[in-house]
Amino acid sequence: MEPLLYISNLEKHIMDDFHLGPINLHLEPGTITALIGNNGSGKSTLLKTIMNLVKPDHGNIKIDNKFVHGENESWKPLVAYQPQTIIGWNAFTGEILKRLIAPLYPNWDERLFQKMIELFDVPLHKKFSKLSQGVQQKLNLALTVPRNAPLLILDEPTSFMDIPSKKLLIDLLVDWMEPGNRSILIASHQIDDIKKLSDYLFVLHNGKMLGHFEKEELTSTYARFWLNDSLSDTSIPGEVSREDRMIISDNPAETEAFLEAMSIKWSNRSSLELDDIITILLNNKKKMGGIQHGSHVNSGRP
Amino acid sequence: MELPIKISKDSREPIYHQIVNQFKALIAGGQLPTGTPLPSIRALSKDLEISIITTRRAYQDLEVQGFIKTLQGKGTFVAELADDLKQEVKVSSVHKIMENAINTAINYDYNLEQIKDIFLEILHTYPKGKGDN
Numbered sequence: 001m002e003p004l005l006y007i008s009n010l011e012k013h014i015m016d017d018f019h020l021g022p023i024n025l026h027l028e029p030g031t032i033t034a035l036i037g038n039n040g041s042g043k044s045t046l047l048k049t050i051m052n053l054v055k056p057d058h059g060n061i062k063i064d065n066k067f068v069h070g071e072n073e074s075w076k077p078l079v080a081y082q083p084q085t086i087i088g089w090n091a092f093t094g095e096i097l098k099r100l101i102a103p104l105y106p107n108w109d110e111r112l113f114q115k116m117i118e119l120f121d122v123p124l125h126k127k128f129s130k131l132s133q134g135v136q137q138k139l140n141l142a143l144t145v146p147r148n149a150p151l152l153i154l155d156e157p158t159s160f161m162d163i164p165s166k167k168l169l170i171d172l173l174v175d176w177m178e179p180g181n182r183s184i185l186i187a188s189h190q191i192d193d194i195k196k197l198s199d200y201l202f203v204l205h206n207g208k209m210l211g212h213f214e215k216e217e218l219t220s221t222y223a224r225f226w227l228n229d230s231l232s233d234t235s236i237p238g239e240v241s242r243e244d245r246m247i248i249s250d251n252p253a254e255t256e257a258f259l260e261a262m263s264i265k266w267s268n269r270s271s272l273e274l275d276d277i278i279t280i281l282l283n284n285k286k287k288m289g290g291i292q293h294g295s296h297v298n299s300g301r302p
Numbered sequence: 303m304e305l306p307i308k309i310s311k312d313s314r315e316p317i318y319h320q321i322v323n324q325f326k327a328l329i330a331g332g333q334l335p336t337g338t339p340l341p342s343i344r345a346l347s348k349d350l351e352i353s354i355i356t357t358r359r360a361y362q363d364l365e366v367q368g369f370i371k372t373l374q375g376k377g378t379f380v381a382e383l384a385d386d387l388k389q390e391v392k393v394s395s396v397h398k399i400m401e402n403a404i405n406t407a408i409n410y411d412y413n414l415e416q417i418k419d420i421f422l423e424i425l426h427t428y429p430k431g432k433g434d435n
Contacts, residue, residue: 031354170348177344199353215353216317271311 002065004029004151004183005050010059012049020045020207022059027183029150032173033212034194035187037204038282043187044084046204047155050185051081063151077105080147082140084155090129094122094139107148112176116142119168133160141169145176152176154186158193170196191275201274203281210281215274222272222280223252228265240284248272248280305341306333309350317352321360322367323395329369329380330391338380340370 003026011021020042027033037043048054050061052068061068066075089097094117102108117124120138128136137160145152158166170192173184185202186193194201201218203210227245236242237258238251249255252269259266272280307324309317328334340361341349347357361378364370371381407417 174344174348178342195351196348199347199355214355216356219311269312 001028003027004064005185006060006062006065007050008060010046010049010056010061012045012054012056014045018042018045018207020049021056021209023209025202025209025212027151027185029181029183030177031199032177032184032186032197033200033202034198035185035202035204036189036194036278037187038206040206041204042207043204044155047081047153047185047187048083050153051079078149079151079153080105080144080149081153082144082155082157084159086128086136086140091127093127094124094143097128097139097143098124101143101147105147105149109146109148112146112148113142116145116172119172120165134162134165137161138165145172150182152182152184152186154184154188156187156189158188158190166190166192173197194274194278201278203278205282218277219271219274221252222248222250222277223255224248224268224270224272225252225255225259225266226268227259228267231264234262240280250280304349305346307350309352318356318360318363321350321357322363325360325364326367326369326391327395329383330388330395334380336380336382340378340380342377 005025005027007023007025009021010023011019013019018040023046025033035043035046045054049056050063050068055069063075064078066072066078068075092100098113102110102113116122116138120135120142122135122139122142123131128139131139137157141154141157144154158169161169174197176182177184184197186197188194199215201211201213201215203213222240225247227247230245231242236247236249236255238249238255239247240250241248247255256269258264306328307321309320311317313320315323325334334340340346343354343357343361347354350357361370361372365372365378368381368387369383370378372378404417407420412420
């Protein structure tokens, strides 16, 4: 299938101290990818680059096979983007913002907009600046998702929202994906977004791409072993961390073969939760494996 | 609709396989009768907290094996099962559970004779009336 979003060898240098990339990423229609990274890893910069708000130094971005950084802007109606912070909306009410935005999108879904306003209980007559941060995010979502563009890009859309609203949004996005030809790229620190929504995880660390992982493949790459006895300093293949008799491995098959060969007994082997895996990925950048593009990048350099 | 499907991420059985087997048991056991609409791939992926890649693979397997059918634009439904297929699933699920139990006992160093005794003991204490047919 033709990717909806295609990023190749993207690089961007910002000031003296931040370098994003090289980034390679393909998003297929029908999939949801969570963009994950430490604070300051370049997630928002990457999303802005996709939206042509930041010019890259190298590399290409195509949306539905149309170059983003060119004269032709025919890709624009194909993306709906919700930035983390919005400039210029403060003086307007939700009602006015809707009247300004809706006509720009040929597939605007008025029913979905009304449904979201009702579900999230957003007052449309109040000025944007008078709304709490959580309600601003809700209104922002209601002004973004109903654009019904094939590619939906959300930059930490729920960071200020209450728990029930976050759950409502997950259900709403699940429904929104039903047509099967849409994609979502969502930068998020919310573990529920990652667990319940995402098919793929795209992980950034200090501007470097650590990998693009299919969720279950990533989960199956890690296991925790509880050994019957504590070990001396023997280093075990696959070992990424050890606490007394508990060992975490990023190559369970190799670890198990080694334990068997050395007749080291273990009482339990279990899988890791995604948040533990993300923590390991972001803390131990030395070992890594992306599954999709194969081009992993060394990291750990400042 | 939330289905009574539970996946274990610690199991060595691949997740898509666990889903396939549990659907088969629900369908052959009659809990999901012919024609029951099933959740979309995206909705089931959300409920089970897995990717659509895994769910799609499970649905494809179930469809190939004749347990479910997808009607374009309408969704996915439980298919009409031939009686011999139902029977086959019943036999194999019961066999599998017994095999698991025996494996567990062997891991605890019981021998076959002892396992047989345990089995008979449990059968003996089983409430009368249940399973008399």
